[in-house]
Amino acid sequence: MSAADWLEQGLPHIWLPYTQMQTTPPPLPVASTKGSRITLADGRELIDGIASWWTACHGYNHPHIAQAVRGQLDKMPHVMFGGLAHEPALTLARRLAALLPDPLERVFFCDSGSVAVEVAMKMSVQFWLNQGFTGRTKFLSFRGGYHGDTFACMSVCDPEEGMHSLFAGALAKQIIADLPVDEASEAAFDRLLAAHAEELAAIVVEPLAQGAGGMIFHGAEVLQKLRRAADRHGILLIFDEVFTGFGRTGTMFACESAGVVPDIVALSKALTGGTMGLAATIASRKIFEGFLSDDPLHALMHGPTFMANPLACAAANASLDLFEQEPRLAQAAAISEALKLGLAPCRDFPRVKDVRVLGAIGVVELDRIDDMNGLKRRFVEAGVWVRPFRNIVYLTPALTIGEGELKCLTDAVVAVVGERARGS
Numbered sequence: 001m002s003a004a005d006w007l008e009q010g011l012p013h014i015w016l017p018y019t020q021m022q023t024t025p026p027p028l029p030v031a032s033t034k035g036s037r038i039t040l041a042d043g044r045e046l047i048d049g050i051a052s053w054w055t056a057c058h059g060y061n062h063p064h065i066a067q068a069v070r071g072q073l074d075k076m077p078h079v080m081f082g083g084l085a086h087e088p089a090l091t092l093a094r095r096l097a098a099l100l101p102d103p104l105e106r107v108f109f110c111d112s113g114s115v116a117v118e119v120a121m122k123m124s125v126q127f128w129l130n131q132g133f134t135g136r137t138k139f140l141s142f143r144g145g146y147h148g149d150t151f152a153c154m155s156v157c158d159p160e161e162g163m164h165s166l167f168a169g170a171l172a173k174q175i176i177a178d179l180p181v182d183e184a185s186e187a188a189f190d191r192l193l194a195a196h197a198e199e200l201a202a203i204v205v206e207p208l209a210q211g212a213g214g215m216i217f218h219g220a221e222v223l224q225k226l227r228r229a230a231d232r233h234g235i236l237l238i239f240d241e242v243f244t245g246f247g248r249t250g251t252m253f254a255c256e257s258a259g260v261v262p263d264i265v266a267l268s269k270a271l272t273g274g275t276m277g278l279a280a281t282i283a284s285r286k287i288f289e290g291f292l293s294d295d296p297l298h299a300l301m302h303g304p305t306f307m308a309n310p311l312a313c314a315a316a317n318a319s320l321d322l323f324e325q326e327p328r329l330a331q332a333a334a335i336s337e338a339l340k341l342g343l344a345p346c347r348d349f350p351r352v353k354d355v356r357v358l359g360a361i362g363v364v365e366l367d368r369i370d371d372m373n374g375l376k377r378r379f380v381e382a383g384v385w386v387r388p389f390r391n392i393v394y395l396t397p398a399l400t401i402g403e404g405e406l407k408c409l410t411d412a413v414v415a416v417v418g419e420r421a422r423g424s
């Protein structure tokens with residue numbers, strides 16, 4: 001079947017994510033990927049500026065990951081994780097625990113970032129239930145945050161971006177605060193926390209960089225403040241590092257550079273180097289010990305069918321090998337400098353509100369984007385795969401991207417944003 005055929009025959013049966021299917025042009029058929037390149041069915045090549053939703057940190061088709069998955073496929077593609085164990089998962093758990101700051105040491109595997117956050121939330125509530133606190137069932141989260149698309153996750157997302165009004169009545173009501181970044185927001189945060197402390201299971205935050213909610217950055221001191229506040233009120237602290245994990249903000253995990261240790265951390269996105277779905281919720285010793293008792297109902301009540309899939313764990317182990325063997329964090333630092341230089345010209349454009357860079361994340365914030373489909377088309381015409389959202393154009397390339405390819409990306413952003421800003 002040609003690409004034209006499978007696209008035409010399949011499209012009437014596919015439902016695309018976050019897509020108004022009546023007005024959005026059809027997706028682009030892809031033939032293959034390699035490194036930072038996406039080859040379309042018609043032969044055109046796009047340089048990928050966003051590493052497939054921030055997952056492909058080593059670029060596409062890294063041979064080391066491919067080889068690990070192939071080897072695992074021959075041995076055992078999958079086996080259930082209840083009552084049975086396998087080397088890829090136990091090795092991965094040990095390695096993740098070693099990479100994360102002490103006392104984060106217990107790894108629960110699942111399939112997606114949303115479910116990893118759900119598990120972190122469930123873990124928090126059940127932790128308190130197990131200690132006899134029945135009233136600690138709510139969460140405090142932040143404006144600008146994004147934690148996934150399932151119902152519990154939606155309830156802790158930014159109220160507008162998370163579509164709280166759209167789903168009003170179906171979502172649990174949580175406490176949503178502004179991140180305490182200045183005196184006014186700190187005072188408001190302290191008041192909210194004091195008013196709701198007794199009913200809170202945990203505070204949920206994306207450390208250092210809020211991703212899908214708007215690519216908004218904050219400093220380590222904000223997280224240190226959250227840690228102190230959580231401790232003062234005896235509330236748990238959850239870091240959602242689904243976006244920030246694995247080098248994106250410049251260190252392996254954002255919690256490292258922030259110098260703050262959460263009680264629970266959620267990882268996914270780049271965990272398998274962008275090859276397949278896998279996620280992990282990692283808890284501290286204290287949280288884990290809160291589930292130890294003679295009572296079977298005190299066990300963590302969660303168990304996805306495909307949890308710890310051996311193929312995905314083999315991919316993740318191979319991805320961690322690459323972080324050990326290749327200079328990923330140095331590459332992230334070089335990307336950071338290139339993004340700062342390359343995107344700087346956007347500062348002078350009339351409709352640009354802000355240009356900011358953190359680690360391997362480069363952001364151009366506009367006052368607004370009117371013709372989103374047109375803007376996306378312009379980027380494809382410019383030979384790059386960049387997916388602006390809301391009023392944000394951003395780059396989160398593979399950490400392995402070549403210098404020349406990165407320059408093509410920043411040049412394309414400057415050119416396309418420039419022509420928009422001038423109203424052409």
Ligand SMILES: *Cc1c(COP(=O)(O)O)cnc(C)c1O
Nearest residue numbers: 112113114146147148211242243
């Ligand atoms: C993408 C993302 C999620 C959701 O992950 P899925 O794999 O899409 O379910 C949760 N939290 C953050 C910070 C994310 O960036």
